[in-house]
Amino acid sequence: MEFVSIFLLLAGAFFYFAGTIGFLRLPDFYSRMHATGKSDTLGTLLSLLGLALYAGWSLTSIKILFIVVFVFITSPTATHALLRAAYDSKIPLWTKDGRDLREGEVKGR
Numbered sequence: 001m002e003f004v005s006i007f008l009l010l011a012g013a014f015f016y017f018a019g020t021i022g023f024l025r026l027p028d029f030y031s032r033m034h035a036t037g038k039s040d041t042l043g044t045l046l047s048l049l050g051l052a053l054y055a056g057w058s059l060t061s062i063k064i065l066f067i068v069v070f071v072f073i074t075s076p077t078a079t080h081a082l083l084r085a086a087y088d089s090k091i092p093l094w095t096k097d098g099r100d101l102r103e104g105e106v107k108g109r
Contacts, residue, residue, distance in 0.1 A: 001053060008050030015043035028094035029086055037079030044071050 022035025045068055052064040 001056075005050040005054040008046045008053065012043045012045075012047030012050060015039045015046065019043065029091050030083060030093060033079060033083050033086075037076065041071065041075040041079075044075070 016039065019036045019039030022039065023032050026032045026035055048064050048068045048071070052061040052068070055061045055064065
């Protein structure tokens with residue numbers, strides 16, 4: 001059981017690291033939020049499940065599992081709300097030539 005919890009903790013750390021790399025490398029707000037939203041949710045879920053397994057079946061692990069469910073519901077919702085607010089605020093989408101695709105222009109014309 002200890003091996004599985006260590007594996008889950010390392011997998012969670014890997015997804016945190018991958019999200020950080022995506023945040024640093026991707027070009028615009030929307031891409032960065034997509035990378036961090038997905039990887040942070042998965043990294044948190046794996047890390048918390050690893051901690052729950054390491055603690056064994058106790059009140060602490062049950063509390064951690066409730067936190068897992070809460071994070072699973074709220075994190076994607078918060079990411080979506082931030083992206084929607086950015087889109088409504090007209091933060092431009094990334095294109096290679098710098099044009100905003102939301103204003104009716106088709107890329108390549």
